[in-house]
Amino acid sequence: MRFYYYIIxxxxLVIDFITKLVIKTQLNLGDExxxxxxxFLITSHRNRGAAFGILQDQRTFFIIITVIIVAGLIWYTQVMRKTGAHPRLLSGLGLVLGGAIGNFIDRARFGEVVDFFKFNFGSYGFPIFNIADSAIVIGVALILLDTLITTRQESKDAAKSEHKGMQENE
Structure with missing residues (x-):
């Protein structure tokens, strides 16, 4: 499939939209x-900021940044597709794109993002998050993994090429 990353x-987007809709319609704010x-709890929470609640009430800033990021992701995905990038990279870009647009829709429509996954580790409560956030984190992890693997392979190829050149000069 040629454009599978957009399907991702x-x-x-669809899963994120449905889960947020269920949370908003079935739970009151603060319900767990x-x-x-x-x-692990499902918690009805709203976030007017970014990760970990930073930059609260900066809606315009987030909308502008997200539009730039989404445009950059689409452009970069097309460039990488044309260069024959590994599906791992393109899948990661698709996950980040879907997650970014999912949270963008919430911010643009409501001025806040619906979060609902809550994990507690002893006395430490991890920030509440959603499907879009999860997709972004998994997508970034795939992009980093692809970068590490690609860089390592390029280093090996360069070393082989250098070694072969040295043997030919002897």
Whole structure:
């Protein structure tokens, strides 16, 4: 499939939209449902900022930045597709794109993002997040993994080429 990374982005958008809709319509703000004791809960939460709640109430800033990032992701994905990039990289870009657009829609429509996955590690509560956030994190991890693998392979290829050149000069 030629444009599977856009299908990945659309799947993320649909799942993100549906889960946020369920949270908004079935739970009141602050309601919690235990999934695994106090360790994992579904919590109706709103975030008017970014990760970890930073930059609260900076809606215009987030909208502008997200438009730039989405445009850059689409451009970069097309460039990478044409160069024959590994599906791992393109899948990562699709996940980040879908997640970015999912949270963008919330910010543009409501001025806040619906978050609902809550994990507690002892006395430390991890920031509450959603499907879009998860897709972004997994996508970035795939992009970093691809970069590491590609860089390592290029280093090996360069070393082989250098070694071969040295043997030919002897």
């Amino acid at each position: 982005a659309i799947i993320v 449902i235990s999934v695994i004791g106090n360790f």
